Amino acid sequence: MENAFRSGILAVLALIFISSSFANASDSPFIVAHKRVALKKLNPIVERISVSIDVYNRGSATAYDVTLADDSWAQDVFDSVIGNTSMSWGRLDAGSLVSHSFEFESKVKTVYYGAPALITYRVPTKSGLQEAYSTPTLPLKILSDSDTGKKIEKLKRLQSSAPPAFHHHRNQTLTAVRSKMITIPYLTALTTYFSYGLLFVFGQLRDFFRRIIDLWSHSSLQGYAPICLGLEDFYIRRLYLRIQDCFNRPISSPPDAWFDVVERVSKDNNKTLQRTKNVSRCLNLGSYNYLGFAAADEYCTPRVIESLKRFSPSTCSSRVDGGTTTLHTELEERVASFVGKPAAVVFGMGYVTNSAILPVLIGKGGLIISDSLNHNSIVNGARGSGATVRVFQHNTPSHLEKVLREQIADGQPRTHRPWKKIIIVVEGIYSMEGELCKLPEIVAVCKKYKAYVYLDEAHSIGAVGKTGRGVCELLGVDTAEVDVMMGTFTKSFGSCGGYIAGSKELIQYLKYTCPAHLYATSVSPPAAQQIISSIKVILGEDGSSRGAQKLAGIRENSNFFRSELQKMGFEVLGDNDSPVMPIMLYNPSKIPAFSRECLKRNVAVVTVAFPATPLLLARARICISAAHTRKDLIKALEVISSVGDLVGVKYFPAEPNKQQLEEGRVKME
Numbered sequence: 058m059e060n061a062f063r064s065g066i067l068a069v070l071a072l073i074f075i076s077s078s079f080a081n082a083s084d085s086p087f088i089v090a091h092k093r094v095a096l097k098k099l100n101p102i103v104e105r106i107s108v109s110i111d112v113y114n115r116g117s118a119t120a121y122d123v124t125l126a127d128d129s130w131a132q133d134v135f136d137s138v139i140g141n142t143s144m145s146w147g148r149l150d151a152g153s154l155v156s157h158s159f160e161f162e163s164k165v166k167t168v169y170y171g172a173p174a175l176i177t178y179r180v181p182t183k184s185g186l187q188e189a190y191s192t193p194t195l196p197l198k199i200l201s202d203s204d205t206g207k208k209i210e211k212l213k214r215l216q217s218s219a220p221p222a223f224h225h226h227r228n229q230t231l232t233a234v235r236s237k238m239i240t241i242p243y244l245t246a247l248t249t250y251f252s253y254g255l256l257f258v259f260g261q262l263r264d265f266f267r268r269i270i271d272l273w274s275h276s277s278l279q280g281y282a283p284i285c286l287g288l289e290d291f292y293i294r295r296l297y298l299r300i301q302d303c304f305n306r307p308i309s310s311p312p313d314a315w316f317d318v319v320e321r322v323s324k325d326n327n328k329t330l331q332r333t334k335n336v337s338r339c340l341n342l343g344s345y346n347y348l349g350f351a352a353a354d355e356y357c358t359p360r361v362i363e364s365l366k367r368f369s370p371s372t373c374s375s376r377v378d379g380g381t382t383t384l385h386t387e388l389e390e391r392v393a394s395f396v397g398k399p400a401a402v403v404f405g406m407g408y409v410t411n412s413a414i415l416p417v418l419i420g421k422g423g424l425i426i427s428d429s430l431n432h433n434s435i436v437n438g439a440r441g442s443g444a445t446v447r448v449f450q451h452n453t454p455s456h457l458e459k460v461l462r463e464q465i466a467d468g469q470p471r472t473h474r475p476w477k478k479i480i481i482v483v484e485g486i487y488s489m490e491g492e493l494c495k496l497p498e499i500v501a502v503c504k505k506y507k508a509y510v511y512l513d514e515a516h517s518i519g520a521v522g523k524t525g526r527g528v529c530e531l532l533g534v535d536t537a538e539v540d541v542m543m544g545t546f547t548k549s550f551g552s553c554g555g556y557i558a559g560s561k562e563l564i565q566y567l568k569y570t571c572p573a574h575l576y577a578t579s580v581s582p583p584a585a586q587q588i589i590s591s592i593k594v595i596l597g598e599d600g601s602s603r604g605a606q607k608l609a610g611i612r613e614n615s616n617f618f619r620s621e622l623q624k625m626g627f628e629v630l631g632d633n634d635s636p637v638m639p640i641m642l643y644n645p646s647k648i649p650a651f652s653r654e655c656l657k658r659n660v661a662v663v664t665v666a667f668p669a670t671p672l673l674l675a676r677a678r679i680c681i682s683a684a685h686t687r688k689d690l691i692k693a694l695e696v697i698s699s700v701g702d703l704v705g706v707k708y709f710p711a712e713p714n715k716q717q718l719e720e721g722r723v724k725m726e
């Protein structure tokens with residue numbers, strides 16, 4: 058009875074795994090199939106398992122080796138593995154098939170479907186040398202002999218002599234990573250580490266003396282642990298507070314091309330800051346007001362005011378209760394058609410869109426592979442989902458493929474069962490780097506391995522693409538290839554909230570299950586109206602060409618500003634067409650110096666440092682808007698150039714301008 062039950066389970070498992078094992082066949086020069094030959098119970102707790110593996114050479118390899126790949130894992134699952142887990146090298150002529158058997162004994166756990174086998178193989182190179190590669194570990198599948206035979210026959214028909222994909226990708230990875238590396242000048246790296254080291258040592262000394270004084274004066278809380286603990290607290294008290302005047306600057310006007318920054322003073326060495334009644338009118342290089350909709354707009358603003366009168370600032374209800382107004386349904390239809398998906402759902406906050414949706418889409422037994430520089434909302438959503446999270450090198454499709462292959466081969470932690478679902482999460486434009494996602498390549502990798510693509514277009518929707526439809530339009534990717542399209546309304550649309558667009562089935566599912574839809578108050582009606590109206594302007598449905606002008610404006614402004622900064626000798630990250638452009642500062646002392654000197658000259662910039670960036674990579678992040686005039690941009694460039702000279706952040710030799718070249722020529726003559 059027990060045996061019959063077990064055979065039933067094995068048969069079901071065989072059916073489940075037979076299909077997935079085909080996936081491995083396409084790239085390796087070998088086609089490998091496993092079959093369980095025998096399972097013998099030696100005593101109540103020990104079983105002997107005999108496994109045979111069929112290896113079929115598709116033609117491009119010359120030698121191979123078979124091992125039970127991960128002994129430590131096998132130990133874990135089987136408790137004890139007895140017997141040889143390795144097999145020797147052998148020659149296998151193109152187009153031929155051999156079978157290998159190996160045997161091991163294990164304490165019974167009835168988990169046979171995960172044991173991995175690793176095929177190491179050699180291929181000839183152009184120079185005649187042999188190079189060794191490994192297939193990803195292939196999960197052991199329990200198949201009946203007839204299944205395996207049929208499968209090999211089918212795979213033989215698919216015979217291909219294409220060279221193995223690994224070789225190609227390995228080289229690609231190296232070049233891609235090399236070209237992406239930020240090269241920090243040696244001296245800058247040294248002084249940056251030295252500065253942080255000095256701040257750290259002084260901070261620790263001050264904390265040490267503070268603790269002694271506290272003990273003396275009995276001022277510490279008796280019996281309680283400090284409520285703020287750890288490095289973050291130390292970082293805030295001893296490093297951040299020194300330069301806190303560069304952050305959280307109060308603003309007293311809309312975030313237009315120019316805005317009013319409230320002046321503050323400190324009487325206690327920057328520990329606290331008091332607002333004054335003075336404001337300085339500054340050129341705004343920090344807001345995400347890419348299309349200029351954040352300030353009063355002749356088309357949007359009257360309609361927003363009207364919606365405020367007709368509805369109210371808040372629906373005071375969640376979507377499923379009384380929070381779905383006619384504006385919300387119109388907004389979702391407009392967003393879906395704007396981004397090119399069948400349906401969409403909107404949320405009150407972009408951050409929440411990521412952090413609440415990921416846990417609904419995936420959970421335990423699932424795998425999220427996330428770009429290493431993804432936004433914090435994605436990081437928190439991924440963590441909160443309970444799925445396994447792996448990271449791939451920023452914007453490097455070849456590394457994504459490597460991670461995917463390894464993870465597919467390894468399967469879930471401990472059990473090594475296949476992943477229930479795999480989601481790859483990337484951004485359209487990376488908010489700290491200004492870099493465009495390599496979406497076509499990433500989508501190709503995802504399709505190959507049947508992983509879902511989740512694209513966060515917070516900074517790209519509305520800002521790039523011929524009609525503002527984001528990176529898919531800009532890079533020529535069919536939106537049907539992107540499974541989950543996420544974006545926010547806080548940038549190009551001058552409003553607030555976020556959206557998820559996808560298939561009708563997905564959106565319906567999210568509406569039934571996502572807590573941010575079920576339990577959070579819906580998007581404020583005037584904010585929804587602002588998004589509807591700005592989309593209408595972008596698409597020219599307001600009867601004017603302002604939308605097209607704005608799109609052309611943001612592109613021209615961004616490319617002009619970026620190229621001028623580069624000519625001046627700044628190290629500017631990011632790609633052409635991206636309105637986000639970080640200027641590298643590196644050294645912690647240069648962060649406040651750059652920010653304060655710009656503000657003195659009425660240019661407001663945002664500076665970003667650790668923990669938002671890696672320790673060495675502090676930067677000023679410039680955000681360009683279609684609302685900036687050429688005169689604004691020239692003023693900004695003049696100020697940034699003189700501050701750059703003063704602070705010493707022009708890390709590259711400046712390109713001589715035409716006039717200087719002429720002068721040089723005259724002098725030489």
Ligand SMILES: Cc1ncc(COP(=O)(O)O)c(C=O)c1O
Pocket residue numbers: 406407408409411432434484488513515516545546547553554555
């Ligand atoms: C990539 C990315 N995703 C999500 C968000 C969160 O969006 P919001 O600020 O609209 O809440 C941001 C914020 O800047 C972002 O940069």
